[in-house]
Amino acid sequence: MEDLITKLKELNIGKVIENEPLANHTTMKIGGPADIFIEPSSIDHMIKAMELIRESNVKWTVIGRGSNLLVSDLGIEGAVIKLGKGLSTLEVNGTEVKAGGGNSIVALSTQISRQGLSGLEFASGIPGSVGGAVFMNAGAHGSDISKVLKKALILFADGKIEWLSNDDMMFSYRTSVLQKLRPGIVLEAVFQLKAGDKELIFSEMQNNKEYRKETQxxxxxxxxxxxxxxxxxxxxxxxxxxxxxxxxxxxxxxxxxxxxxxxxxxxxxxxxxxxxxxxxxxxxxxxxxxxxxxxxxxxxxx
The missing domain is CATH 3.90.78.10 (UDP-N-acetylenolpyruvoylglucosamine reductase, C-terminal domain)
Incomplete structure (x- = not known):
């Protein structure tokens, strides 16, 4: 474990902290320490970190914004990798949006709504990351990620990186192929949206936010x-x-x-x-x- 920590720090891949309380990284404010807490500063550094973790044969767990997690009081063994700012890239090409797995899904839905893009209004009150939302097919207000995802770039446990199509993701209610059949990390997601009326999109998002505020x-x-x-x-x-x-x-x-x-x-x-x-x-x-x-x-x- 010490050898892994040394290598990670030498490569300057981002934050590397020992015994970091995970209560600091979950919306429930609960959770014991991670043996090693890693927040890569880029997709390349994420890939390199996972390569070193595999070589060291250390257990690993990935978290996003910690909004759908209950972490043990005893913490998590091995390495915990957080999808944070380093994986918050964003590209908009017409009605197609490519977002890094570390993006806030709320912030993403707000940002693209200002550009008149429709399809992610349902996510305006979901306090998670893009990676987490894709992983669990997050949804609300009669829609979910499966309705808008075109493809996702996945880093698998064996180091293989592959684009999975919407069909490949095998989405169902709050479920995707990544949860059990093919565990992996969502590095990027491409959403196929539609051009819409900015005022109508904004109004729907505000209604969704108000509903959550009043009921949750x-x-x-x-x-x-x-x-x-x-x-x-x-x-x-x-x-x-x-x-x-x-x-x-x-x-x-x-x-x-x-x-x-x-x-x-x-x-x-x-x-x-x-x-x-x-x-x-x-x-x-x-x-x-x-x-x-x-x-x-x-x-x-x-």
Missing amino acids: PWNFPCAGSIFRNPLPNHAGKLIQDAGLKGYSIGGAKISDMHGNFIINTGHATANDVQSLINYIKKKIYDLYEVEMHTEVEIIGRK
Whole structure:
């Protein structure tokens, strides 16, 4: 591990920090330390960092803006690579937009709306990265990434780099091929958008933002929707109907505003959140015989 840290620092690939608290890098403000925390300053440096990690046979985990993560209180073993500013490139060519995986999906949707490009209005309130959004096929307001993604540049675990088409991504509800079948890192994504009316696009985005502000507790540290919707049911409605809004374990509380959000009231641990998740699962199954599956990604040492 020390040899890897030395090599990474010698190559000046970006930030390289030992024992960095991951609570600093998640929207839930929860998470123990990463053995090595790396934030590459470019795509080339990302590729080089992964090459060194493979050669050192060190476990690795990739994070974006930390908006859909619950990180263990014990932290994450090995290297944690963050898609940050170094992977926030942006190119607009007509109605085609190429964005680096580290871009904020909210900032991207806002920026392209000013150019009269339509298709990412649904993302105006999703607090994640482009890479994370593609990885999990993020969506809202009746649309998702699969509707607009043309292709994505993926760095695979073996070092291979390949453009995957929309079909190759095998998108389904909050899922892509990258999650299990072909684990990889989204370096860049190309979106095929449409020319539209700037005022109408802006109005729709504002409505989406206002809806989220009025119905979701983003004024507290949280990780977005905790559960996938067990269609045709909706997770938030089931939790609300079960009378669980406001229920808490330790510093973790089910939001009074939205049943499918767990908030950090200020001192929550990952264990508190996990215990509350397990409690909800059992309660909903006992009441409705519906199995609940997490949308939030739970990672780290156990």
